[in-house]
Amino acid sequence: MKHFEFIKDLLEKRNIKHSFHKVSSLSIDEIVKSLGIKYSEGLSTLIFRYGGDKYVGILRRDDKNIDSKKLKKYLGTSRVSFASDEELKSIGFEPGLASPLVLDLLQGENKINKILIDESFFEMNKVICGSTSSELALEIKRTDLEKLIPIFERVDIMVPNERRQNVLNDTRKKRILTGDRPTGKLHIGHLFGSLMNRVKFQEEYETFILIANIHALSDNRDNPEKVKQSIGELLCDYYASGLDFDKSTVYIQSEVPETHEIFMYLSNFVSVQQLMHNPTLKTEIKQNNMEDSTPLGFFIYPTHQAADILCVNADLVPVGKDQAPMVEDCREIARKFNNTYKKEVFGQPKAHFGVPKNVPGIDGNAKMGKSLNNGIYLSDSEEELKKKIMSVYTDPNRIHATDKGTVEGNVAFTYHDLFNSNKEEVADLKARYEAGKVGDVEVKEKLFAAMNEVLTPIREKRREAEGKKAELVEKAVEGSKKVSKIARGIADEMKEAMKIEF
Numbered sequence: 001m002k003h004f005e006f007i008k009d010l011l012e013k014r015n016i017k018h019s020f021h022k023v024s025s026l027s028i029d030e031i032v033k034s035l036g037i038k039y040s041e042g043l044s045t046l047i048f049r050y051g052g053d054k055y056v057g058i059l060r061r062d063d064k065n066i067d068s069k070k071l072k073k074y075l076g077t078s079r080v081s082f083a084s085d086e087e088l089k090s091i092g093f094e095p096g097l098a099s100p101l102v103l104d105l106l107q108g109e110n111k112i113n114k115i116l117i118d119e120s121f122f123e124m125n126k127v128i129c130g131s132t133s134s135e136l137a138l139e140i141k142r143t144d145l146e147k148l149i150p151i152f153e154r155v156d157i158m159v160p161n162e163r164r165q166n167v168l169n170d171t172r173k174k175r176i177l178t179g180d181r182p183t184g185k186l187h188i189g190h191l192f193g194s195l196m197n198r199v200k201f202q203e204e205y206e207t208f209i210l211i212a213n214i215h216a217l218s219d220n221r222d223n224p225e226k227v228k229q230s231i232g233e234l235l236c237d238y239y240a241s242g243l244d245f246d247k248s249t250v251y252i253q254s255e256v257p258e259t260h261e262i263f264m265y266l267s268n269f270v271s272v273q274q275l276m277h278n279p280t281l282k283t284e285i286k287q288n289n290m291e292d293s294t295p296l297g298f299f300i301y302p303t304h305q306a307a308d309i310l311c312v313n314a315d316l317v318p319v320g321k322d323q324a325p326m327v328e329d330c331r332e333i334a335r336k337f338n339n340t341y342k343k344e345v346f347g348q349p350k351a352h353f354g355v356p357k358n359v360p361g362i363d364g365n366a367k368m369g370k371s372l373n374n375g376i377y378l379s380d381s382e383e384e385l386k387k388k389i390m391s392v393y394t395d396p397n398r399i400h401a402t403d404k405g406t407v408e409g410n411v412a413f414t415y416h417d418l419f420n421s422n423k424e425e426v427a428d429l430k431a432r433y434e435a436g437k438v439g440d441v442e443v444k445e446k447l448f449a450a451m452n453e454v455l456t457p458i459r460e461k462r463r464e465a466e467g468k469k470a471e472l473v474e475k476a477v478e479g480s481k482k483v484s485k486i487a488r489g490i491a492d493e494m495k496e497a498m499k500i501e502f
């Protein structure tokens, strides 16, 4: 405890940026897993006894092992061994609770004779190391840590730890980032287009779901109330569709201001002309009648979206096909940044389009949307659903039940294909429809039954969510803090690369 206070004081007095992370175990494997870091970001403080009664403190990057031959050679003695618990206590360490930041203190007190730092340490950026508290790991920048250990010997005594290096790429679960603009409730098009996929992904990936309220404001600037309300609606829709807020990190764009900082740094790697030619942006500017006066905030949103993605260094970005140019831009920007500063800050996020499902509106329009007033919402009551299904667009040329009908482009059958798990029933209805042997009413009643079966549990979960909206908002705020921390790390790496560190 005495040492922990010393460390806290030291960092505060010297005004050194750092953070403490809660850990529930001192095992390196556990810490790496729970903090989502790489072994190469972990640093252990090891104490050896040598040459009889001398002690040496060694800093070891956790993807490395000490080569004992090299160590012995360096120390000029064959008598080198790990300090025992008794020995550790005799020099003031609780066994298992060392920290690089007390080495200097112990050296000053003549309790240890040498501090050795391996070459590999000097390639580190962020360092996660011991804090002498069993519950907290310390995160600090390598360059800062280096300054706090003034007297050490720089050595080359490590070999790779094969096991850890082999899992290097696996230690961090692959990350997914995707999101929605909060402009309204979600409908069954979203359910098949993205929500179902996200629920599947959250088991396998570290999932981040972004509520892009800053983007929503860029074309709804005079309607902040709508954007705010829609955040609540989105949270309920997420919950209803099976997103687990403990597995997926749901967060709010405006609560991660590092996004804006990262956007600014990235903006040097995309040209105005490139944005002007972005096909999705072009279409949206036209749809919004913004051709003569495009708000800058709207114009730059594709690059801001690249910042969203790179904030967590996402590996996979599940989006609709319309977002392909955004992800493509993002990859290019990330590449250019890395190449310019000769530093692998970013990976190459990949777009994931899934299997596109065609979910037309109830009026037959190919797209479902609020402005078209043709949607079936996850929040719709059973009565609303029934009403909408009974009015669904079928075959306009079929007047009587005995007329031969067309299944192709018939929304009732498109929905049957999506929702009705009784494939025989669907095949039978289609055959009779084409032969003029079934009325629209039967087709629609069976459709309602099938859809209601799928949508009832969702509707019920949504009602439950509405009762605890405040809790869900709280979760999203918590999620934002987590993302903010990750993004801070990325922004700092960018700053270091760009030499804007002071």
Ligand code: TRP
Binding pocket: 177, 178, 179, 180, 181, 210, 212, 215, 305, 308, 309, 317, 318, 319, 323
């Ligand atoms: N532009 C996306 C949309 O309209 C929403 C979004 C914002 C997003 N930032 C993102 C999607 C980052 C994926 C990744 O749907």
